[in-house]
Amino acid sequence: MTMSFANGLAALRPRIDAPVAAFLSSCVRCGLCAEACLFHTETGDPKYAPIMKLEPLRRLWSQEFTVMGRLGRALGLSKPMSDEDFARWEELVYDSCTLCGRCSLACPVGNDLTLMIRKLREGMVAAGHSPEGLRKAAHRALTDISPVGVGAQSARKLIAAQSREVGIPIEIDKHGADWLVLISSMEYIAFPEMLGALARLFKAAGQTWTIASDAYEATNVGVQIGSCDVARAIVARTVDAAHRLGVKGVVTPECGHAYQALRWEGPNLMGQAFDFEVIHLIDLLDRWRAEGRLKTKGKSGLRLTYHDPCQTSRRGGLDPQARRLLNLVAEDFVETSDPGPWNWCCGGGGGVSANPRARDLRFKVFAAKKRQLEAVRPDAVVTTCSNCRNVLEESLEHWGMELPVLSLTELVAEYLDEVPS
Amino acid sequence: MSLLLWAKGPGFALAAVLFLLGTAMRLAEILRLGRGTDLARPRGAAGGQALRTVFSRFLPAPGLFARSPVVHAGGYVFHIGLLVVVIGYGPHLAVLGIGGRGLPAGLIDGVTLLTMAAMTALLAARLRDPVKRLISGPGDYGAWGLVFLPLATGFLLVNRVLLPFEPLLALHLLSVEVMLALLPFTKLVHAFTFVLARGYAGAIAGRKGAHS
C-alpha cells in the first residue's frame, strides 16, 4: 500500500516544471477557460472552470516553489494542503475533464491547462484518489494486456475472423514486417471490421504489417488515470515487441489518446528516444495518399460530416490529413461549426468513458456535440477515434438521435480501387 | 519632506527596487524549474510556433467573444487604453526619457475615461459572473485597484479636480509606485510571464505539429 497523501505530493512535485510555473504565474483569472470547456458550457456550473480543477496543483506549486508561497506558509498565512484537498478534487480532475484541450487553446495568456490536469492526475492517483472504473481498467491492462478484458486468445480469434472476411492474411508476430500495428480495445470489442479494413489498406499500399501477440492493444489507461508507472509498463510492451519483431515503425490506431501516449509520452516514459518511427494511422494513410499508394474509386453519396477527435485534431494537428482523406471518398462533405482545432469534445475522452460514475455527466455535456451535429443534419458522422465513435454512438442513442458513426479508415478502405486478392 | 518629494525620491527608489527584485524573483522561480528534454522525435517546429503563439493569443478564440463579450471588449479596451495612456501622453514620454510630442491631451483624456469605464465593466463582470466570482480572491480585486488608481489620479491631475496640482501629482506618482512595487507579487506579473506561458504552450504544441 503505497498510496498516501505524502506519496501524492511526492508524485506531483516532479511534474512541476518551468511551463507549469509560467502558466500558474500568468493566470489572470479571466474565466475564459470555463467558456471553452464543455463541462461548464453545458452545465453552467462554475466549479467546472478548468482553472479550478487545478487548485491542488496551484497550491502545491505556490506553497513549495515560490518565494511568496513559502513565506506565507512559514508565517502560517496559507492553509497547508491535506488529503482532503485531493479527495475533494477527484471528481473535478477525472469525471469532468476529458483532457480535450479546448481550454488550453482558449486561455488568453497561453496556459496549457490540459497538460497541467494530466500532470495533476499523477498526484491524484498516487494519493489514492482516482475513480474506481479507471483503476480497474488499469489493473486489467497490467494483468491481461487489454483494459476491457480482450485476452490474447480472443484477439487472435477476432483477427482470424476478419482476415477470413476480407480474404487477406493478417500475420501475428511477423518478424521484419514494415509496421507493427496497434489496435484499440474498442475496435476489438465493438468495431472489429477495422482489422479487415487495415488488411486491405496495407495490401493496397504494398506494405507489410503485423500485430504483436503480446502488444496487440493500444489503449494506454496509464496515461488516462495519470500514472507514469502504469503508462510506462504499457508502452514498454510495445517497445519490446517492436524491437523483437524488428519493424521499421509502429502505427497507432485511430484512437487519439493512444497516439499521444505512445508517440509523445512514450519515449519520455521509457527515458530514451525510440529507434523506430511511431505514426498515427491517419497520418500514415495521408502519407500514402500523397505518395500515390492509395487509389480510390467512387465516393460516398451520403452527406457526411466529421467529428474531430480532440487528441488527433486539436492536440495532434492531424485535422488537415483527415480532411484530405475524407475528400477522397466523400462527395458531400459538410463541416460542422468550430471545425478542426476548435471542435467540441464527444465528452468521453481522457478516461471519462472508462469511468462509469461519470456517465450521466458525459451524456449531459454531449449537448455541445449534439448542437453541432443538428445544425448540419448529416446522414452520417465520420471520425478517427474508436473511443469517440463508441461515445458518439452511446450518446446519440441516449439523446434519441439516429445517426450512423463511421470510421474514416474503414470508409477509405471501402472505396479502395480494389487490388485483385 | 513633502509627499511629492518623498514620492519622487525614496518612494520611487523603493518601488523601483521592489519592482526589479520581484520581477527577477518571479522569472527566476519559473526558469529555475527548467524543462526535461523531450525525447520524442519532433513532428513540427517548436521555436517558430512558440513565437507565433506569443502573438496569435492576442486574438480572441473563435466563439468566445460572443460567450464573454464584456471580458473581451473590456479586456481589449482596457489593455490598449492603458498602453495608449502610458506611452502616448507627452509628459509620460518625457518622464520615461523618450522624445516625441505625445498624443493630443483631449484624446488622452477620452482614452483614460474609456479605460476606466472598461475596468469598471470588468469589475462588475467579475462580481456578477459565477465563474469569475468563484475563481476570484482578494488578489484579483486588489490588482484591479492597483491599476485603477494611477488612471484615476492621473485623470484628476490633468484636469485639476478635487485637489491642487502638487498633492495630485504626489498621489499619482505614489499610485504608480505602489502598482510597480506590487506588480511582481500579484497577478499583474502576467505582463511579463505571458510571454513565457504562450511561448511554452506554443513550443509544446509546435513540436507535435498540433494547434496552439
Next chain:
Amino acid sequence: MSDSPGLATLLRHHGIGRRDFLTFCAGLASALALPPVLAPKLAHALEAARRPSVIWLSFQECTGCTESLTRADQPSLEQIILSMVSLDYHHTLQAASGAAAEAARRQAMADNHGRYLVMADGSIPLGDPGYCTIGGMSSADLLAQTVAGAAAVIAVGSCAAFGGLAAAEPNPTGAVPISRLVTGKPVVNIPGCPPLPLAMTGVIAHFLAFGRLPELDSLGRPRVFYGETIHDRCPRRAFYDQGLFAKSFDDEGARQGWCLFQLGCKGPTTRNACATVKWNGGTSFPIGSGHPCLGCSQPSFWDAGGFYRPLSRPAGLGPGMAAAAVAAGAALGAVAASKRPSERQPVTLDDLETKS
C-alpha cells in the same frame, strides 16, 4: 513716532497729488483683491493712518529681500507705501550703528509697545547660537526680545518664512524659520527669494488700512498674493495643455515660447503672484524670459529635486542598486524554486485494487 504726520502729508511732501494717489489706491485694491468700490475707502483709510513703527531684524539672510524692496529705480507704489512706515531699526539701512542702533531699537519698542510691527528676514540658527550674533546677543534671543511687545511679525523672504538657503541640506547652522520661534503673535510669511515687493507692502497697507492682517493660507502666506499657482496664470499654460514643451534652452520649442515643464519649471507647485504682478515694474518674470520657475516661494525649494529636473521625474535608481535588486531577486527566486528530493513510491497493482 506713531504721532508722526499722516500719509496725506507725506505724499504731498513727495510731490504726489491726490489724483495719483487715488490711482495707486485703485491698483492696491486690485492687488489686495478688494472690490473696486473699496478703493476710495482704502485711500481714505490710508490717508488717515498713522505711521506705525517698524523694526526690521535681519538674521541669516543675503539682503536680497531688502534690495528687492528698495532698489526700484523709479518711485513706485511699493516705495510710497514703504514710506508710510517709520522704519525705526534696520541693520542695512539705518545710519546709526553699534550701541546707538541697539538703543534705537529698544526705544522704539518701548515707545510703541504692543503696536509696532516686526519685519524679519533670514533664518534663525538654532544649531549653534554662535552664528549670527548681534551685540553679543544670539539671533534667537534678539528675536524673542523684539517680538515680545510686537503687534505682529512679518517674515520676509523664504529664509524667514521657511528656512530658505541656510536651512537647505545639510543645514549646517540648524536654521529654522521665524514662525517656529514666535508664539502668541500673528506671523505672516511672505516667502520668495526674494518676495515680490508688492506682497510685502500690500500686507503693510492692509494692516494700515484695516488694522489687521490679511487672510492667510495654511503656510501663513497672504492668500491674495499666494492663492494661485504660477502655472494657473502662466502665459505658457496653453502650450502645457497641448503638450508642447521646450526640451532644451535653445531648441525650437524654447524659441516658440513653449512650456518649460520639461526644463524643470516648478510653476505648477508654486504659489506666488509673479505671473500676474511680474518684476521690475511689471516688465516680466522668469518664465516670461525663458527660464523655468524655481519655486522659490515654496518650502525647501532648494532641495526640491533639482531646478532643472522635471517636477514629475523621479530621482531614479543607480545602476548598482538596480543590478543588486535584480541579482537578489533572481537568487531568491532560484532558491525558492529549486527542486528538492522527493521520494515517490510507484503505483503498484495492489494500489489499483484498493478501494478509495
